[in-house]
Amino acid sequence: MHNRVVCLASRPAGRLVPDNLAIVDAEVPPLAPGEVLIRNTWLSIDPSIRLRLNAATPSGYLPPLVPGDPLVGLALGTVVESRSPEFAAGELVSHMFGYRTYAVVAAGGETLGGAGGLTRIDPGEFAPEWYLGPLGSAGLTAYVGLFEILELKPKDVLWVSAAAGAVGSIAVQLATLRGNTVVASAGGPEKVEYLRNALGASHAIDYRAGDLKKQLAEAVPDGIDAYFDNVGGDHLGAALNHLRPGGRVAMCGAVSTYDTDSPAPGPTNLFQITAKSLQMRGFRAGAYDGLYADFRSEVGGYLTAGMMTYQETVFEGLEQAPAALVGMLNGRNTGKTLCRL
Template identity: 50%
Template sequence: MDEIRTGAGAGHPSRAGVVAVGREVRPVAYPRDEVRAADFRVVEVAVPRPGPGEVLVRNTWTSVDAALRLRLRERAPEGYFPAFPLDQPMDGIMTVGEVVESRADGFAPGDTVSHASGWRDYAVVGAGSQALGGVGALTRLDVRDTPPQAHLGVLGATGLTAYAGLFHVAELRDGDVVWVSAAAGAVGGLVAQLAKLHGHRVIGSAGSAEKVRHLREELGLDAAFNYKDGPLPDLLREAAPDGIDVYFDNVGGDHLEAALGALRTSGRVAICGMISEYAARGPSRGPGNLMLAVTKNLTIRGFRGSAHTHLLPEVRRRLGAWVREGRLPYRETVVDGLEQAPAALAALFRGDNTGKTLVRIDGVAHRENLGG
């Protein structure tokens, strides 16, 4: 979409081909260490009408995820989605919105949909798009019994990642003791609750006393600790004196090393993320006790939720039922205003969030021209 420029000699976009004027967030510099709001800018753009096979969506909710940091660099890690180009819209961010205009079979104005063109007011999306390995495909949502934004969290890519990682990657078994790092985060919180729903002893760790209270009192975990309160192996040993069978890794670094020491024979590690390494500019340091993977017959598997898109219908059916029954509560950290998305990402890396971080896009700062 073309940026609208103002000043002498600047023209207004032709109204014939423009359906709206909206905003989008663009990166203008790759963060060197910490993510800063100053690394982004908000621009006004002319939004074109959809072409054949496309729909125009007015976005209402957009996601804020730690994994975006992996694409905010000159070159994304090998095997991952491409880096975000500077001063261009950030394609590949999950979003929910309402169809405004449709030229695609199966979609009509008023439909609530999810797609992967977030951090903007409007998006023109192709009905056959397979963004983010299919997770970001344009999808019509049933929002009769669940709020739309749940499809960015528990019923969307976040829920898929938690479900696939716990049951298909870690291969949860009867009697397993589970440790989840970053357990107050979006994925970690769901993993911990899913394991509890299936009758397992679950230990969670987080980075503040308030988050530990959330894990114990709101999520009902069997044990929880603040990893900043002492040597991590000691804290884990106190929480799980007989060891653990499954470690769901969202952090990497010293957390993974502590897990290898605590895992029992034939234990499993599902590596979902390594937030401690996302800003690393040099080689990551591997665990110093990796030989334990051999001596303990451990299984260590990294994975991406987008590799398990075939499970999405199952996730929406099973997790949706548990949500409606009140058996799977979830927390959201909601920030209002599209322009606050960069600050919300920075806050996530400071550990200010609990649960899924979302931006509720206001409907004030864009202008529509929906006439023929």
């Protein structure tokens, strides 16, 4: 059977451009026992794959891809054929072999650091692709970051960065619904409008519009208790300065450092952590998949009740996957970035 696969054509020199990726024709291999053949219907476009396009990845993270390798990423699809007793043709599943039309996936096989194992999805009342967004990895990441890592308390003043994106937009709303004061930041006036009016953030900051530290101090002059970091770099530096003593940081991601082959050095004010007894904790949401039931019950309830909004930026067809990844890394998305096959 004929397949089409998005591969790394050449390593990016600086920022990723669509020509660094190529769509390659391939044959689907025959199924081995325990494997299923899936026709992908939705691809999740996630920033972290960019780290694996450089010649080396951060230590402890997934290994780099080699030119010619297919990209991987979370995806949703329908089982076409199964040689696993656990899955039957026609079932909707999620897995980690996105960026291709057809995927051959082993039940109980590889994952992306815990995320993306082959899993049956019963979408119920929700659109299937929401299981890549608010009811999938993006939503779980927001939930874990807020409640397991930051252990958000009712009176905490929270800052969420990259707040108009997939993870950030859920984090802002979950904290707002719990009654917290939430400062949300993103790039550009339209996103600021979205943060304020659609997501209900208490304060919205356009980090591209001027001095981030000054804008933060104007929004919440008495400081913040918790920072949900999606960006790293200058945002993390601003947070360390503005956290109150005993404040906490959830290190969810550092998107400002991904789209380059030479990331800038980290913040120069790390002594703030000592001076103010701050806590910084990193996490990978894939390690918390035991929380799916609780998280889906809470977020699903908010979505059903119309208390939470959810936006997607959808690209059509596998051919658009390179543009989708480049666009998302450059902020040309609101909410979850997806490619529909």
